[in-house]
Amino acid sequence: MKFLTPRLIKIASLIKDDDEIVADIGTDHAYLPIYLAKGHKVKFVYASDINKNPFKVAKENVKNFGVSDSIEVINSPGLSWTLERDNLIIDCCVISGMGSTTILDILKLDNDKINSYIISSNTLVGPIRQWVKEQKYFIEQEVLVEDNNIIYEIIKINKFAGIKIKKHSQIYFGPILLKNIDKLFVEKWVKEKEKINKILINLPSRDKKIKPLKKNLKLINKFINKEMSE
Ligand SMILES: C[S@@+](CC[C@H](N)C(=O)[O-])C[C@H]1O[C@@H](n2cnc3c(N)ncnc32)[C@H](O)[C@@H]1O
Known part of the structure; x- marks a missing residue:
């Protein structure tokens, strides 16, 4: 089809x-x-x-x-x-x-x-x-x-x-996807990082969403940077 x-x-x-x-x-x-x-x-x-x-x-x-x-x-x-x-x-x-x-x-x-x-x-x-x-x-x-x-x-x-x-990182990225980090995975999360950064720029400085968004950004950086440095 x-x-x-x-x-x-x-x-x-x-x-x-x-x-x-x-x-x-x-x-x-x-x-x-x-x-x-x-x-x-x-x-x-x-x-x-x-x-x-x-x-x-x-x-x-x-x-x-x-x-x-x-x-x-x-x-x-x-x-x-x-x-x-x-x-x-x-x-x-x-x-x-x-x-x-x-x-x-x-x-x-x-x-x-x-x-x-x-x-x-x-x-x-x-x-x-x-x-x-x-x-x-x-x-x-x-x-x-x-x-x-x-x-x-x-x-x-x-x-x-x-x-x-079991872990928060498995909830966010997926336990199987995390074990097989590939080009597409990195591309997806680099795009997500860009999306989060754009949202952060437009949020008022005391907005409640800032803290969880920054936490996600830190998590993405941890896994993407690890992959890029290997
Ligand atoms: C964008 S289409 C997705 C079509 C196909 N499943 C796909 O993945 O390409 C979303 C469809 O879900 C239907 N839909 C939305 N909410 C629904 C619900 N609660 N129960 C059943 N169908 C729902 C909409 O009517 C629409 O036809």
Whole structure:
């Protein structure tokens, strides 16, 4: 499928062979579910969206690509529809293309029917990793991908196995990404540093946000400088 972006292709690559039942929350056009169904990578996909228009477009696309037997399109907010269904097991639930605040709101309805998540946020993923730590869940995989000049962090959360988050630096940068610091990692955090510096310049001198921002800047410098000096 030509229209699948590098970010969505990377998300699809994190879906394993035994992730047979997948859900895509905030599916929009349903490109990811169609790609998965067309490639026979999964048995069944639930593609849900809160808004009427994406729901309609997703339904049309699923029909036009001839994959109506393996995708159900649902018009519902977040994970609420999962609570209404008996005997539902979702091996992997994708939540992507929204900000971390919206994603965390959706995760409030996390439940036992879902075994793992792939999260791709439009904003920093730290708050999601903090949630993972609080739930005592694990990080199964983390990757960076550059798409349209933006470097995205994509994480796979597993409820049963993987890496436990312990330290603040792991929450901020990701425990797996920290172990494999590469060019893209450095590029992402250099850009983030520039963003923070711009915010700091424009904040009034007694603003409450200054202290946590400076703390983050110090943390970025520590890891980036270490990498650059090696
Ligand atoms: C930018 S699109 C992302 C599409 C695709 N998931 C991706 O990653 O490219 C965001 C979609 O999420 C939907 N959305 C926003 N909040 C939602 C929620 N609470 N529950 C379900 N869908 C939501 C929007 O209607 C929109 O279609």
